[in-house]
Amino acid sequence: MSTIALAGVSRWYGNVVAVNDVTLSIGPGLTGLLGPNGAGKTTVLHLMAGLLAPSQGEVVVGGEPAWANPGVYRKLGLVTERESVPGFLTAWEFVLASAQLHKLPDPAAAARAALEVVELREAQDRRISTYSKGMRQRSRVAAALVHDPEVLLLDEPFNGMDPRQRMHMMELLNGMAEAGRTIVFSSHILEEVEQLSGTVQVIVAGRLAASGDYRHIRRLMTTRPHVFTIASSDDRLLATVLMGDTSVAGVSLTDAGLQVHTSDYGTFTRALAKHAKARGIRLTTILPSDESLEKVFSYLVTT
Structure with missing residues (x-):
């Protein structure tokens, strides 16, 4: 080879x-x-x-x-x-x-x-x-x-x-x-x-x-906040909980679910499951919204 x-x-x-x-x-x-x-x-x-x-x-x-x-x-x-x-x-x-x-x-x-x-x-x-x-x-x-x-x-x-x-x-x-x-x-x-x-x-x-x-x-681009689209059995309650988490920079409610901005990919993904379980919220969608090659490429060429 x-x-x-x-x-x-x-x-x-x-x-x-x-x-x-x-x-x-x-x-x-x-x-x-x-x-x-x-x-x-x-x-x-x-x-x-x-x-x-x-x-x-x-x-x-x-x-x-x-x-x-x-x-x-x-x-x-x-x-x-x-x-x-x-x-x-x-x-x-x-x-x-x-x-x-x-x-x-x-x-x-x-x-x-x-x-x-x-x-x-x-x-x-x-x-x-x-x-x-x-x-x-x-x-x-x-x-x-x-x-x-x-x-x-x-x-x-x-x-x-x-x-x-x-x-x-x-x-x-x-x-x-x-x-x-x-x-x-x-x-x-x-x-x-x-x-x-x-x-x-x-x-x-x-x-x-x-x-x-x-x-x-x-995931190594720590200066760029990560964006997730999340759908659950109770989006409003989850949004309230996540706003109190230190890894979350912002939450907005959209037709597709919650759009969550986080500065720490690893901390957030671990915390999300714990918050949902503690409040009996069922997560149905967890989708990184800006992890496509197109997004990565655009971040690299505009840095």
Whole structure:
């Protein structure tokens, strides 16, 4: 199993710093790479893929340096955001060429398997120029998978895909992650990242702003009050009780139940059950209202 490690990595272009002193480690599974436009996500992916030399620091993939090391591509597959597929080729010719470049023992069999995985076998003999954007994207994924890489890097992999194609690609990536592959993908659609992976690396202004499970990241944000939506058998009595708890900053009554603001996630969740039990109140809903990836991301980029 391969891991990706960046140690004190910076990359600059003249006076412009694209990536600034990033240190991170990514192991097997699915990891989402997030950040605002221009934050440095694509630069980080290109550093991982060995397409860019770090101006400072070291990038290692599967124990080998990524830069100036063609051998790393035996274990690495890459799908860039920018399309560079020759439209005059068929998908079969394109994926077969990728298999041949990798010097696989049976390039044709590998190409057939990769096209089957992305559901392009029926259209494999059509020129890529006749494909929809989603089909072109899938042909590029097939070319990146043809040599069965341990590490897969994808920059906006769902671009142009319809809902069915997107669901199939998510299932494919999940299956590969469960099989032990290391997969890093960027997406500007936070819902996609949330569905695929709870583990994120957030890049803001070229720096690593947060790393790990986004729910855990949220709970570490002690300067941001946590918000819960709570429904019970007696919301008004519960509201009165909670207002007397030192961990509660505010309570409001809504159509969905109580909206409770707390500055201490752990203390509040423990106290809530005790208060409810002591007064015979039955809790029916306890829902963190601001623990979504969208909320965590918005807090990180506006901090």
